[in-house]
Amino acid sequence: MASKDCLFCKLVAGEIKTDKVLETTDVVAVKDINPVAETHIVIIPKVHIDSVLTIRASDSSDIIKMFEIAQKLVKDKKLDAFRLAFNGGRYQHVSHLHMHLLAGGSIKWNKL
Numbered sequence: 579m580a581s582k583d584c585l586f587c588k589l590v591a592g593e594i595k596t597d598k599v600l601e602t603t604d605v606v607a608v609k610d611i612n613p614v615a616e617t618h619i620v621i622i623p624k625v626h627i628d629s630v631l632t633i634r635a636s637d638s639s640d641i642i643k644m645f646e647i648a649q650k651l652v653k654d655k656k657l658d659a660f661r662l663a664f665n666g667g668r669y670q671h672v673s674h675l676h677m678h679l680l681a682g683g684s685i686k687w688n689k690l
Contacts, residue, residue: 581626581673581674584626584672584673584674585672585674586622586626586672586674586676587626587674589606589608589622590606590622590624596608596609596611597609599619599651600647600650600651602643602647603624604623604624604625604639604640604643605621605622605623605624605640605643605644605646605647606621606622606624607619607620607621607622607647607651607679608620608622610678612689614680614685614686614687614689614690615680615681615682615683615684615685615686616681616682616683617655617657617660617679617680617681617682618678618679618680619651619678619679620676620677620678620679621644621647621648621651621676621677621678621679622644622674622675622676623637623640623641623643623644623675623676624640625637625640626674627640627674627675628673628674628675629666629670629673629675630664630666630675631666632675633675644677645662645677648662648677648679651679652679652681655681657681657682659681660679660680660681661678661679661680661681661685662677662678662679662680663677663678663680663690664676664677664678665678665690669690678690
């Protein structure tokens, strides 16, 4: 299910070009266009979920797949220190659930 006005739904549909890092049938990982760390990858489920506040039990498979992609990226990039972050409320700039994988250098939290 997609939302026609959602930036990330358009990205998933290929309507918006981006620098993809990894894609599966259920999840896409892209380089953040405004990185706040040396490594800043956004992991997005292809199904539209508004936010952490709207996750339902039926979304569990998509959430697990997001973490599996994060695990693969951490291993592939040989990251020895990293953070995974979800934003919510006024800190969530796109109303489509997504996870940030951050690593390297100093993280500019006020820009996330």
